[in-house]
Every structure is written in C-alpha cells, then in structure tokens.
Amino acid sequence: MISLDSKQLSEKPKKVGVLDSKPVYAVRTKGGLNMICSSTGKPLGVGPHQAVARAIAAKAEPALVWNDLAKGDWIDPSHYQFLLPRYEALTTRLQALQEK
Secondary structure, three states: OOOOOHHHEOOOOEEEEEEOOEEEEEEEEOOOOEEEEEOOOOEEEEEOOHHHHHHHHHHHOOOOEEOOOOHHHOOOHHHOHHHHHHHHHHHHHHHHHHHO
C-alpha cells in the first residue's frame, strides 16, 4: 500500500475534478512527483509534471471531469509524449501497490 504523509507533500492536495460523483485530487510530493488521485487514494495518473499526470489520468478515465483547468501549467503534448509510456507503467505499478 502507498502511504504518504503531509511531510512528504509540497502542498495540500487540491480538488481538480470529479469521477463517478466523487472528487479527484492533484497531489505533489516534495520530490517533484505529481499525481492525480481518486478520493480513495488510487493513483489515476502520475508524472514529473502536472500536465503528464493529467494526460495519463484522462486517458485511463475518460469519464473524469476537470473542474480546475490549470491553464498556466499547460504544455504542448508533443513535448512530453516520449514520457507517457514510462509514467503510464509507473501509474499501473502504483495502482497495483495500492490494491495490496
């Protein structure tokens, strides 16, 4: 199981969307890992930048509705496409750990 406490986070988790009528949060660690997580703590997308984490979460969960658009953090997807396979695999691994 994944366990993060407030000392490992760079900021308070922020509500950024809704999935199946439940809130979805953006979490950023002090080490620079950005995560989009369900209300149960399941990682939906993980990446080195919020745009990468959001892209992975949106691909995995098409029903996810974003409330916080984060326009200031937008990056052209062509700039991070090469990162997606690596961080999709990391997201899958973290999801497997969460289920244990």
